[in-house]
Amino acid sequence: MGKDVIIACDFSSKQACMEFLDKFTGKKPFVKIGMELFYAEGPQIVREIKERGHKIFLDLKLHDIPNTVKKSMSVLRNLDVDMTNLHAAGTGAMMEGALEGLTREDGTRPILIAVTQLTSTSEERMKNELLINEPIDKVVMHYAKNAKDSGLDGVVCSPLEAGKVHDLCGKDFLTITPGVRFADGDIGDQVRVMTPAEAKKIGSDYIVVGRPITAAEDPVAAYERCVAEFCD
Numbered sequence: 524m525g526k527d528v529i530i531a532c533d534f535s536s537k538q539a540c541m542e543f544l545d546k547f548t549g550k551k552p553f554v555k556i557g558m559e560l561f562y563a564e565g566p567q568i569v570r571e572i573k574e575r576g577h578k579i580f581l582d583l584k585l586h587d588i589p590n591t592v593k594k595s596m597s598v599l600r601n602l603d604v605d606m607t608n609l610h611a612a613g614t615g616a617m618m619e620g621a622l623e624g625l626t627r628e629d630g631t632r633p634i635l636i637a638v639t640q641l642t643s644t645s646e647e648r649m650k651n652e653l654l655i656n657e658p659i660d661k662v663v664m665h666y667a668k669n670a671k672d673s674g675l676d677g678v679v680c681s682p683l684e685a686g687k688v689h690d691l692c693g694k695d696f697l698t699i700t701p702g703v704r705f706a707d708g709d710i711g712d713q714v715r716v717m718t719p720a721e722a723k724k725i726g727s728d729y730i731v732v733g734r735p736i737t738a739a740e741d742p743v744a745a746y747e748r749c750v751a752e753f754c755d
């Protein structure tokens with residue numbers, strides 16, 4: 524399991540997404556489908572991309588009462604995705620319910636990972652608005668441990684946190700890391716970034732890469748560069 528490049532397919536329509544995927548003639552990259560594309564096109568987009576032979580990370584970040592999340596996960600499990608996620612802030616009861624719902628009758632299930640604190644949440648806002656007074660890195664590690672104790676497979680985190688998550692939760696606990704940029708590329712709106720090679724060195728299991736591939740002049744070459752830096 525692990526060491527793969529996941530392309531964030533942040534498109535607003537099926538047409539734009541398929542035009543992008545059509546560029547990949549030989550390889551079938553692992554793709555992330557997020558809320559934008561899923562809400563635009565519905566579950567059928569997941570089935571169609573799966574039929575094309577891609578692995579899918581369905582990034583819907585569920586967060587609700589345990590029963591609702593459990594029942595939603597038992598619907599999502601029929602989409603046959605490879606990975607999906609939720610917010611660890613929903614607590615252990617919600618995470619355990621999610622796992623139960625996601626597990627198919629034959630015992631198989633997609634990889635389930637947790638979002639700890641979103642990287643867009645600053646320590647200041649966390650303190651002032653959420654009334655969480657611990658330092659943010661302590662909160663992230665604590666939520667990662669809660670996810671591990673609830674039986675989840677890993678967390679989404681900054682590549683800068685991946686090493687610490689492995690130290691705390693074990694090397695088999697997966698770290699899925701966005702915020703990846705080429706050394707000679709634009710960082711855009713990401714703040715704390717790493718190159719694919721650095722993410723590999725620090726022990727990320729999967730990198731999630733969006734615009735450095737989707738907005739590249741040659742997306743296939745950009746994807747292959749990521750794979751060469753991260754996987755080989």
Ligand code: C5P
Nearest residue numbers: 531533641642701702731732733734735
């Ligand atoms: O285009 P870019 O490489 O910045 O895309 C990164 C992807 O990872 C986007 O889909 C973004 O929503 C997602 N993501 C992130 N930071 C997080 C969680 C998810 O950038 N903490």
